[in-house]
Amino acid sequence: MKQIDQFSGKKVLVLGLAKSGLAAALLLKKLGADVTVNDGKPLEENEAARSLLSEGMKVICGSHPLTLLDEGFDLVVKNPGIPYSNPIISKAVLDGLPVITEVELAGFISEAPFIGITGTNGKTTTTTLINEMMKKDGKGTILAGNIGEVASEVVQHATPQDHVVIELSSFQLMGIQEFRPHIAIITNIYDAHLDYHGSREEYAGAKMNITKNQTEEDFLIINADQEALLSMAGASKANVIPFSVYQKIENGAYIEDGTIYFQEEAVLPVADIVLPGSHNLENILSAIAAVKLSGVSNEAITHVLKTFSGVKHRTQFVREWNGRKFYNDSKATNTLATKSALTAFDSPVILLAGGLDRGNGFDDLLPYLHSVKAVVAFGETAEKWRETAEEAGIQLIEKAKYMNDAVERAVALSERGDVILLSPACASWDQYKTFEERGDIFIDCVNTL
Template sequence: MLNVNDYHYKKILVLGLAKSGVVAASLLHQLGAFVTVNDYKPFEENPDAQGLLEQGIKVVCGSHPVELLDEGFELIVKNPGIPYSNPLVQGAVELGIPIITEVELAYQISEADIIGITGTNGKTTTTTLIYEMLDKASRNPLIAGNIGTVASEVAQKATSENTMVVELSSFQLMGIRTFRPHIAIVTNLYEAHLDYHDSWEEYANAKMNITKNQLESDYVIVNADQKELMDLISFTKAKIIPFSTKEFIQDGASIRNGMLTFMGEDIISLDEIVLPGAHNLENILSAAAAVKLMGVDNEAIRKVLTSFTGVKHRTQFVEEINGRKFYNDSKATNILAASSALNAFDEPIILLAGGLDRGNSFDDLIPSLKGVKALVLFGETAKKIEKAGTEAGIQTILHVNNVEDAVPAAYEISNAGDVILLSPACASWDQYRTFEVRGDIFIEAVHKLKKSS
């Protein structure tokens, strides 16, 4: 860990706990700051806050009082999940107090090079692929960010022998000042999280922050199939490495004659790649480009791509029961992600979908419902998705209470050869704390069904 003196004797507010807030507060305390932690959960129900108090850190719990700003903080480290519309955050902005997220701290203390991955969809798969490829090449990678351990915790252990592979959300990237990955990746960019961001422009600009501090010696890997994204990224000082699933690119990653290529060099035949779905080609191309820039040999890439079948909660094969294949795609929290999963299969699909109602319709899902033979719906959006399913011509549509009930219901109306796919097209928060919890409940229900079959 690099010795950072920037925070000695500074008054810093850590706003919101969860994993990132706990790590940030402890780290700043270790770096000599005067830390105050503010969390919405009451102190008596808040073991994280209790643990920080035992370290000698001041804690304020139960609300986010704007009056806290009277204490003269010089910096706020904000939990990414707390929106900028929060009155305390708005007050800090008006006072000109800098607001960062903990990934900024991670960058400042890390001895390791950083590969940062963002985009609307595909971040987790791309991050995991890069980690696995670097690992196969014995490059000592460390995985961090949204996908795993908090980045500023991983950074404390990182040395110059490591490479940090960090998945980054728009929420995190809004709170950076100096963060600079050696290699940045933008997998794609579609409308998302507009319940958090004020506008598409704010969302897109947050994503572009991944490259705003990069220099000529750095790289940014970008989806060349999206012209708007290529236009947005044109301001960067980094060397742009494009990738495309639609056309051959000599100076990037693409497909030629059924082969995955980088800088014109054939790496692996598409027939050898076991990860399903055309959408995953984008993730594979960007991951291969990143590790080739790091000097990884083709054999390490091939070893991963001939064995890697997906990450948990992202088109994850769970089990086959009497000829029915069950897939967990709980991480599909928007229409585009669900569409990508649906388009990955040629078999008849029974789709399990529904969740938090963010006010949008599901008209954009209709084209991808053509291969769906039945819908099993739950959550706040069940009626809206039923409407889209009816317009797509789906005859069999069931409503159930939750994911656990959806599994046996789907099995009852299925036939051998069907795919039973959980791909909700919605966030989980109407019924489940996280999409991971939702996916785990699906997996448990599938295993329970197999035992009883």
């Protein structure tokens, strides 16, 4: 950990706890800051806040009083989930007070370079692939961010020989001031989180923050199949390394004649890859570009791609049973994610779908349902799914109340050679606390067949 003094004696407000806020508060205290913590959860229900209180920090819980800012803070470190429309954040910005996220702190103290991954879809798969490839090649890696541990906590133990592989959300990247990854990846950009950002322009701008402090010594890996994204990358000072599923790119990663290349060097045949889906080819190409730039061998890359069957809840292969293959894509909480899952399979699909009703329909999935032979619908959107399936000309449509019933009905509707796919296109909160819980129950049902 780098020894820095820029926070010594500074008054810092940590707004919002959870894991990142707790880690930020403890680190700032270690760096000599005068820390005040403010969290919305009442103190009696807030174990993290009580632990900081015992550390001698000032802790204010239960509300976010605007009068807090009268104490003359030098800096605000906010939880990424707190929007900039929050009254305290709005006033801090108006007053010219720096507002950062915990990732920025990690950048200040880390002795290891960062490989940062962002994008609308594919972040977690890409991050996992990079980490696995680096490990297989014997390189020191530290997994951080949304998929790993809190960055400002784990980088305290990083050495210059390590690589911090970090998944970054647009929420985190909005708080970037000096954070600089040596290698940055933007997998793709689609409309998402507009309720938080307010516009696609702000959302895309937040994603592009990943490269704003990069120099000509750094690398920006970008999806060349998205012209708008490629155009935006032109503003970066980093070396731009494109990847493409559809076209040959001599200075980047691409596919030609069934083989993946990086900068005209053959890496491995596409046929050797276990992970299904054309959308995953984007993730694979970006991961290969990152690790090749880091000196990882083709042997390590090939080993991982021959064995890696997916991140849990993201088109995850669960089991083959009686000639049926089961996939868990519970992370598909919107139609865009389900569209990607459906395009991954050539075999007939039994689709399990449904969940929280957010008011939208599923008409945009109609062109992608041609391989679906049956739909088992559940949750608040079950009736909407029935109507969509009928419009698509699907003859086999059933409703289920619980996941075990849905799996049993899917099996009854299937034949040998079919894929049974959970890809709900909806959030889980009508029946489950999280998409992880929904996926875990699906896995349990499949494994008890």
